[in-house]
Amino acid sequence: QQQVRQSPQSLTVWEGETAILNCSYEDSTFNYFPWYQQFPGEGPALLISIRSVSDKKEDGRFTIFFNKREKKLSLHITDSQPGDSATYFCAASAYQGGRALIFGTGTTVSVSP
Amino acid sequence: DPKIIQKPKYLVAVTGSEKILICEQYLGHNAMYWYRQSAKKPLEFMFSYSYQKLMDNQTASSRFQPQSSKKNHLDLQITALKPDDSATYFCASSQQGYQDTQYFGPGTRLLVL
Numbered sequence: 001q002q003q004v005r006q007s008p009q010s011l012t013v014w015e016g017e018t019a020i021l022n023c024s025y026e027d028s029t030f031n032y033f034p035w036y037q038q039f040p041g042e043g044p045a046l047l048i049s050i051r052s053v054s055d056k057k058e059d060g061r062f063t064i065f066f067n068k069r070e071k072k073l074s075l076h077i078t079d080s081q082p083g084d085s086a087t088y089f090c091a092a093s094a095y096q097g098g099r100a101l102i103f104g105t106g107t108t109v110s111v112s113p
Numbered sequence: 114d115p116k117i118i119q120k121p122k123y124l125v126a127v128t129g130s131e132k133i134l135i136c137e138q139y140l141g142h143n144a145m146y147w148y149r150q151s152a153k154k155p156l157e158f159m160f161s162y163s164y165q166k167l168m169d170n171q172t173a174s175s176r177f178q179p180q181s182s183k184k185n186h187l188d189l190q191i192t193a194l195k196p197d198d199s200a201t202y203f204c205a206s207s208q209q210g211y212q213d214t215q216y217f218g219p220g221t222r223l224l225v226l
Contacts, residue, residue, distance in 0.1 A: 004155075031212075032212040034214070034215075036217075041219075042219055042220075043117075043203050043205075043217035043218050043219050043220050044156065044203070044217045045216075045217065046214050046215070046216070049214070051212075089155070089156060091156075093211075093212055095211050095212060099144060099146065099161040099163075099168060099169055099207070099211060099215075100158035100161065100169055100171060101148075101156075101158060101215060102158070103155045103156035103157070104155060105155045106155065
């Protein structure tokens with residue numbers, strides 16, 4: 001049973017558009033949600049993260065919106081650039097759940113110039 | 114200079130053999146991890162170590178054994194290799210505490226024939 005779900009599986013946007021990536025989770029004890037960006041042949045790299053006490057986190061063109069009641073969050077990439085083409089993973093952890101990050105299946109974003 | 118080194122980058126093994134995946138981190142972190150990424154499953158947490166002690170183990174099989182000879186080393190020994198073990202194995206590290214940012218290495222891509 002997948003604890004962290006992501007949609008869509010893949011997404012294509014034009015340069016300058018906003019890409020919206022969705023994530024949902026089941027475990028109500030999850031309280032930390034990092035998003036990782038991964039390019040082919042490389043390891044994942046932290047992009048932005050949010051804790052469950054907040055409903056929004058912004059870092060440049062990347063914004064996380066968090067809805068604790070619905071157990072959903074989304075990553076918005078505004079003014080998408082071709083360099084943003086990558087796979088994005090939503091992850092979650094619970095403070096009492098050890099140090100494990102539970103990853104979703106990822107969303108592959110392609111930005112067309 | 115790369116802060117997390119994984120060796121080798123690629124590895125081909127025959128079924129039933131044994132291999133060791135090397136990980137060294139130069140971030141001064143006290144916690145290290147192993148994750149696995151395959152075509153069939155998302156990034157999957159395997160182990161976490163803190164100050165060279167095993168903290169979390171979510172790998173059901175005893176064929177996977179982490180080894181920490183130094184504070185900044187966490188190798189992964191895999192015995193009796195199976196084709197299903199084919200995956201990319203990522204080492205990660207973090208400062209120490211729960212929900213500190215985890216930084217990932219470039220991965221070792223293992224193919225078991």
